[in-house]
Amino acid sequence: MTEPIDFSGWVCPAPLRDYPAIVMGHGAGGKLSAELIEHLFLPAFGGQRGPLTDAALLEISGARLAISTDSFVVRPLFFPGGNIGELAVNGTINDIAMMGAQPVALTASFILEEGMPLDQLGLIAESMGRAARQAGVTLIAGDTKVVDRGHGDGVFITTTGFGMAPAGVSIGPEQARPGDAIIVSGPIGLHGVAILSVREGIEFGAPVVSDTAALHGLVSAMLSSGARIHTLRDPTRGGVAAALNEIAADAKIGIEISERAVPVPPAVQAACELLGMDPLHIANEGKLIAFVDRADADRLLAVMRDHPLGREAALIGYATADHPGVVVARTGIGGMRVVDTLVGEQLPRIC
Amino acid sequence: MKYLDEFRDPELAQRLLDQIRRVTTxxxxxxxxxxxxxxxxxxxxxxxxxxxxxxxxxxxxxxxxxxxxxxxxxxxxxxxxxxxxxxxxxxxxxxxxxxxxxxxxxxxxxxxxxxxxxxxxxxxxxxxxxxxxxxxxxxxxxxxxxxxxxxxxxxxxxxxxxxxxxxxxxxxxxxxxxxxxxxxxxxxxxxxxxxxxxxxxxxxxxxxxxxxxxxxxxxxxxxxxxxxxxxxxxxxxxxxxxxxxxxxxxxxxxxxxxxxxxxxxxxxxxxxxxxxxxxxxxxxxxxxxxxxxxxxxxxxxxxxxxxxxSTLCRSGEVLQGRLKPNQCPAFGKECTPRTPLGATMVSSEGACAAYYQYGRFIPTGAIGVA
Missing domain, CATH: 3.40.50.11740 (HypD, alpha/beta domain 2)
Incomplete structure (x- = not known):
């Protein structure tokens, strides 16, 4: 060493948050997405910051209508376990189902890129029809637009769903309360890793297949069990971590989960180890998280495990009155860590 | 998972922690x-x-x-x-x-x-x-x-x-x-x-x-x-x-x-x-x-x-253990996980973010970071 260096002036670089233009992270379901809604859309629309649920409830002459709209942009359009078509049907059905409502009908809107092969579009449309029939919902209206080559990714699909919420059912993120048991309906991370594996050409031993599925049947079974379910949420973009953080914020509760209790398939674990990612941040398309009165947890688990989409349901933790708004996990070796929402996209770490 | 679970065993971790506790004076x-x-x-x-x-x-x-x-x-x-x-x-x-x-x-x-x-x-x-x-x-x-x-x-x-x-x-x-x-x-x-x-x-x-x-x-x-x-x-x-x-x-x-x-x-x-x-x-x-x-x-x-x-943040001192995160004048005020001034506040892995979030319910002394 030539001369000693005084470390006291060390400044670490702070990532930028005030982007003047849209970056990919604004669509990742993390903090950037939330800020876009809170600071740009809500003020412009005249809306108020409240629990931002998956679907809205509209009361029309006594009937309670659940409405949700969702756009689907996926690359590649076809992936192990499904394609953008069934994703667009199942995703919107699930948003309706998470309000405890029974989905009835969907509309679908297509933005097609010049040059999109018709046989591929046909396969996507057939998948949508099949998924809707299986789910018992009708596709009632639609629209198509075409953009110039290079201005779209083959096809973008927006679906809007309509469902009926039974009287007396009041399920929402703000309904979760301290003491509630937290149940996840099965192994997490499959959809995100399936997409990643084909997009990046990385294989993780056994092929990983997306878990895309319509969950309203499972939800029906859960509701008819009589268990006091307070909150349902499908942990899509941002994964289980984003879903739990939103619920913790909306219900003003703390959440404690046990990492060892969370079902993570070996291939998802391997992918996360390799890329420095956290399974709790990986997207799911056929899983739900339920907050249920602790006394009813066993009964609900039994009913879920009787359903094909809930065979591997697991109790992963509890809500608490402590540390409202914060999600923590008991780690595998017995320590505690904070489970945060990502700012934007999850990025592979260097080290 | 093979080759990982063996090195995450909670009982062995406890045993190592006990040994560390015993020898630390x-x-x-x-x-x-x-x-x-x-x-x-x-x-x-x-x-x-x-x-x-x-x-x-x-x-x-x-x-x-x-x-x-x-x-x-x-x-x-x-x-x-x-x-x-x-x-x-x-x-x-x-x-x-x-x-x-x-x-x-x-x-x-x-x-x-x-x-x-x-x-x-x-x-x-x-x-x-x-x-x-x-x-x-x-x-x-x-x-x-x-x-x-x-x-x-x-x-x-x-x-x-x-x-x-x-x-x-x-x-x-x-x-x-x-x-x-x-x-x-x-x-x-x-x-x-x-x-x-x-x-x-x-x-x-x-x-x-x-x-x-x-x-x-x-x-x-x-x-x-x-x-x-x-x-x-x-x-x-x-x-x-x-x-x-x-x-x-x-x-x-x-x-x-x-x-x-x-x-x-x-x-x-x-x-x-x-x-x-x-x-x-x-x-x-x-x-x-x-x-x-x-x-x-x-x-x-x-x-x-x-x-x-930028010269706002003192995370360098935090990184050297010369400053506890909550001793930084910006901690919890200008600098929070939503509006981070430094990398240590950005992710849940950062010392400042860990302090900020755990500090709400765990006594500061119980946290071993810097």
Missing amino acids: RHWAIMEVCGGQTHSIIRNGIDQLLPPDIELIHGPGCPVCVTPLEIIDKALAIAARPDVIFCSFGDMLRVPGSRKDLFRVKSEVGDVRVVYSPLDAVKLAQQNPDRQVVFFGIGFETTAPANAMAVYQAARLGLKNFSMLVSHVLVPPAISAIMESPTNRVQGFLAAGHVCSVMGTEEYQPLVEKYRVPIVVTGFEPLDVLEGIRRVILQLEQGRAELDNAYERAVRPEGNVAAKQMLADVFTVTDRAWRGIGVIPRSGWRLSDRYAEFDAERRFDVSNIQTAE
Whole structure:
């Protein structure tokens, strides 16, 4: 060493948050997405910051209508376990189902890129029809637009769903309360890793297949069990971590989960180890998280495990009155860590 | 999962913790040099399981954090060129330059791509002969062999459209700089296991002798980290200062000889600026003269870069353990996880973020971080 260096002036670089233009992270379901809604859309629309649920409830002459709209942009359009078509049907059905409502009908809107092969579009449309029939919902209206080559990714699909919420059912993120048991309906991370594996050409031993599925049947079974379910949420973009953080914020509760209790398939674990990612941040398309009165947890688990989409349901933790708004996990070796929402996209770490 | 679960066993972790508790008689400050170990410590909550007398100081071993501002600005300038495909490891995209980050360049004009291996960038150069493909070659000795291999392959293939923006940093000179610092409090080091699996352990012996400081080569799984800490504490309690290898399943004294040969061919030692610290002599690698034609700084005219660093945040002092996060004047006021001023507040792995969030319900004294 030539001369000693005084470390006291060390400044670490702070990532930028005030982007003047849209970056990919604004669509990742993390903090950037939330800020876009809170600071740009809500003020412009005249809306108020409240629990931002998956679907809205509209009361029309006594009937309670659940409405949700969702756009689907996926690359590649076809992936192990499904394609953008069934994703667009199942995703919107699930948003309706998470309000405890029974989905009835969907509309679908297509933005097609010049040059999109018709046989591929046909396969996507057939998948949508099949998924809707299986789910018992009708596709009632639609629209198509075409953009110039290079201005779209083959096809973008927006679906809007309509469902009926039974009287007396009041399920929402703000309904979760301290003491509630937290149940996840099965192994997490499959959809995100399936997409990643084909997009990046990385294989993780056994092929990983997306878990895309319509969950309203499972939800029906859960509701008819009589268990006091307070909150349902499908942990899509941002994964289980984003879903739990939103619920913790909306219900003003703390959440404690046990990492060892969370079902993570070996291939998802391997992918996360390799890329420095956290399974709790990986997207799911056929899983739900339920907050249920602790006394009813066993009964609900039994009913879920009787359903094909809930065979591997697991109790992963509890809500608490402590540390409202914060999600923590008991780690595998017995320590505690904070489970945060990502700012934007999850990025592979260097080290 | 095989080869992982064995090193995350809660009962064995408890046994190691008991042993550490039994031998610890006074306060000790240990630095884990590597960002990967910091990640493991926070990710597994190891810091809170240790006896309060053991203080872990997070070292400067996060390659993302220490890559100098000037290099980031050069990367942004190159990435914005219409003829360039700019390839990088993912987490460099959110590191701010003077005014922008790579995410923003990507959203504006740049063709910025995340790759998982520098060899993917070489492949891209082969597939796009009419474009210039530039790889952002940063990191410690760990990432260097693959980067060296990419340059070597590009030379072998005679690629004229591949280059690398190189800003490699080296661990031993950083340890020297820390020990020579007038404000140093570090009494023992966990050396980075993956760095040593490449470089071997020999270059740490002179540091142990010169500074009379225990250095234990340590892995990354919870049991690895606990075993490294246990061995450092044992040395400190017994008044020893030795080089020890607690990561023998991956690290040989001579390291990876083939990788070292390639590194010596492709890179050459140079003075290097560390972001927030300043220049540390002979603390980095640049491309050797033989491979100078692959140097992106030569291929593109980026010599006229004006940098402007933010001076708001005191995370440097936090990183050295000289300042507890909640003693920073900005902590919890201007600086929160939603509006971070420094990297330590950004992710849940950062010391400040951990403090901010845990501090709401765990007494501050119970947290072992800095």
